[in-house]
Amino acid sequence: MKLKKAIDHKIFEIVSEAAAELNQQVFVVGGYVRDFLLKDEKKKDIDFVTVGSGIELAKRVHSKMEGASKLSVFKRYGTAMFVWEDTELEFVGARRESYSEDSRKPFVEDGSLEDDQKRRDFTINALAIAVNKENFGELLDPFGGISDLKNKIIRTPLSPDITYSDDPLRMMRAIRFAAQLNFTIEENSFQSIIKNAERIEIVSKERVMDEFQKIMMTDKPSVGLKLLDDAGLMKFILPELVALKGIEEMEGQTHKDNFYHTLEVVDNISPNTDNIWLRWAALLHDIGKAPTKRYDKNIGWTFHSHEFVGSKMVYKIFKRLKLPMGQAMKYVQKIVMLSSRPIALIDENVTDAALRRLLFDAGEDIEDLFTLCKADITTKNERKQFRFKKNFNLVEQKLKEVEQRDRIRDFQPPVSGDEIMETFGIGPGKEIGIIKSAIKEAILEGEIKNERESALNYMFELGKKLYLTPKLKRSDL
Ligand code: ATP
Ligand code: MG
Numbered sequence: 001m002k003l004k005k006a007i008d009h010k011i012f013e014i015v016s017e018a019a020a021e022l023n024q025q026v027f028v029v030g031g032y033v034r035d036f037l038l039k040d041e042k043k044k045d046i047d048f049v050t051v052g053s054g055i056e057l058a059k060r061v062h063s064k065m066e067g068a069s070k071l072s073v074f075k076r077y078g079t080a081m082f083v084w085e086d087t088e089l090e091f092v093g094a095r096r097e098s099y100s101e102d103s104r105k106p107f108v109e110d111g112s113l114e115d116d117q118k119r120r121d122f123t124i125n126a127l128a129i130a131v132n133k134e135n136f137g138e139l140l141d142p143f144g145g146i147s148d149l150k151n152k153i154i155r156t157p158l159s160p161d162i163t164y165s166d167d168p169l170r171m172m173r174a175i176r177f178a179a180q181l182n183f184t185i186e187e188n189s190f191q192s193i194i195k196n197a198e199r200i201e202i203v204s205k206e207r208v209m210d211e212f213q214k215i216m217m218t219d220k221p222s223v224g225l226k227l228l229d230d231a232g233l234m235k236f237i238l239p240e241l242v243a244l245k246g247i248e249e250m251e252g253q254t255h256k257d258n259f260y261h262t263l264e265v266v267d268n269i270s271p272n273t274d275n276i277w278l279r280w281a282a283l284l285h286d287i288g289k290a291p292t293k294r295y296d297k298n299i300g301w302t303f304h305s306h307e308f309v310g311s312k313m314v315y316k317i318f319k320r321l322k323l324p325m326g327q328a329m330k331y332v333q334k335i336v337m338l339s340s341r342p343i344a345l346i347d348e349n350v351t352d353a354a355l356r357r358l359l360f361d362a363g364e365d366i367e368d369l370f371t372l373c374k375a376d377i378t379t380k381n382e383r384k385q386f387r388f389k390k391n392f393n394l395v396e397q398k399l400k401e402v403e404q405r406d407r408i409r410d411f412q413p414p415v416s417g418d419e420i421m422e423t424f425g426i427g428p429g430k431e432i433g434i435i436k437s438a439i440k441e442a443i444l445e446g447e448i449k450n451e452r453e454s455a456l457n458y459m460f461e462l463g464k465k466l467y468l469t470p471k472l473k474r475s476d477l
Contacts, residue, residue, distance in 0.1 A: 001146075003129050004137035006036040011087065015048060016131050018060040024052040027113060027128040027140065034124050037149055038181065045088040049116050049128065055080045058091035078108070095119065099166040104203060106166070114142055121163065121170045122177065123148045123155045152183040160192035168199040171233060172211035179215050179224030190231065197232040205322040208237065216279050221270060222263035225283075229259075237321070240313060241283070243290035248301075255293075255301040258286045261378055268375035277328045278368050281335035282375060287313050288336075311337040335369055338362055342373045346391040352406075355399050356444045359408040366409065370396055406443070406450045414455035415439060424463055425471035435462050 007028060019026040030047045050057045055073055058080035062071045069083040081090040096111030097119045106119075113128060120126040123145040130138040139146070143157040154174050156163035164171050171193045178185050185193070200208060215224035228234040235242045244258035262283060269282045288310025289303045296302055311333040318329040341358050362369050370392065377388045403409055417432045424431075439448075439455050439462075448454040456477055463470055 001139040002137045003139050006033065007129055007131060007137060011046070011084070011089070012131050014064050015061050016133055016136060018057060018064060019050065019132055022052065022057060022060055024050045024057055025113065026050040026057060026131045028131055029128045030120065030125050033127040033129055034149070037127070037146070044086055045090070048089065048091045049094050049113065050091065051094045051113060054078050054091040054093040061089070061091070102202065104167050104169065113140065117142060118157050120157060121173055123157055126157050152181070153186050154178050154183050154189060155186040156189055160189040161195070164192050164196045165199060168196060169203045169207050169211070171196060171200060171231065172208055175224050175227045175231065176211045176214050178227060179218045193231045198236065200233055200236050209321055209323065212237065213276060216276055219270060220267050221279065222267045225263055225266070238317065240287050240290065240317060244286060250295040253300045258289050262286055264378045265375050268378070269372060272371050272375070275368070277331050278335070278371065281332045282372055284310065284314055284317065284332060285336050285339045285372060285376065286310065307337050307340050331365065334365060335372060338369055339372060339376070342370060342392065342395055345395050350395070350398065352402050353445050355402045356406055356408050356446070359399060359403055360411055360444055363409060366399070408450065413440065414450065414452045415459055419477070420459065423459065423470055423472045423477065424468040426468065431466060431468070435459060438462055
């Protein structure tokens, strides 16, 4: 098969020319070939493999490309890369790899193209197209990658037991590609993943999570998440999620299976957000339900303060998985913490004070919180489903009205600590905090308006109650 149109671009001509000068064979491999065949898409990162030195070839190509970025050379891996226009070009010498038991790091020696194709993870990633003049555009497919592409199958070039045991990250990649491309993992492969699952522990968290995040960003993350669980990998990554599995019955009372519920919520939210952390909040919104589950004779199953426990768990999970501990983690914690609040407001008689409190607590994340709450409706009863959604829209409407009037969303204290100290002639101390928070409370409760004038009057009243003698008059402020 000739695939000239996959490589009909100046880049490949230059590579071909450079290879001819060095008298080296060169091929384009991996994702570029796969995605061209699959989606007619020309990826912006191109991997070249050459029989001989990848670094020497990269240098030669680099010298022929004006305006290219600086060449980065990784001697240890025998690779080199640079960016030209918006395309990333990476070069590697064809190699043969052998692995030892306890590490992902292989012993490497020079090899043929076929040796190099063998060391790749899947047949669909082992396809190569020749770039030299004599065979420009020729497809090299020793492992049936084309047929696997057609039949949508993830298969390893070598025996799966060897492939996955050599580099257990490939188990994550198999599931990630299956989820992203909507492919099936070939049965022997899947059995082998099950067998090797615990070897995922030798892979760094960062690499595992790179693949996990790609699964989270697919259109329907439950596909990959379910595969991770079926393969027995999930319990090494997120045992807390696996703990949500199952339905218990007591005195004829059951609760929902919170694992499958969670997967549904993640799927529901995905069409509405590409914010990976909001998807994570969906994934973890019920995470506190396993440790808080109790059965009470009078009320049935309860999960008291699971949001609070859950948001504590978010910290531990992020830390363990080496996810970003700053804003992203705090955001997920906050959404998990607040995840049951909007539903508690679905009541005709909800007070403005309760609405203001939610606005205050959620701040700028209020819309995201509602996006989650709507995704959280997984009842199969259409009438209920309709009623819940209608109620949420109503709460949102009320929130909008309250926000327009009281502007709580990005609440700024109307009186500063400095002003309080100056007014009463006191230094920093607990009184300042007491007064500030009392003003905030009065605003949220609706006792005073969210404006400076009312807040100042209120501050003087508070001063009296605390036996503070003002040093300034109301009219001085
Ligand atoms: P994408 O970039 O869309 O995720 P890709 O196929 O380009 O897909 P990369 O991670 O960029 O994936 O890897 C490039 C190529 O390197 C792959 O196509 C595959 O041939 C090979 N490869 C990557 N990781 C491994 C691995 N762990 N084991 C074996 N081969 C791998
Ligand atoms: Mg790539």
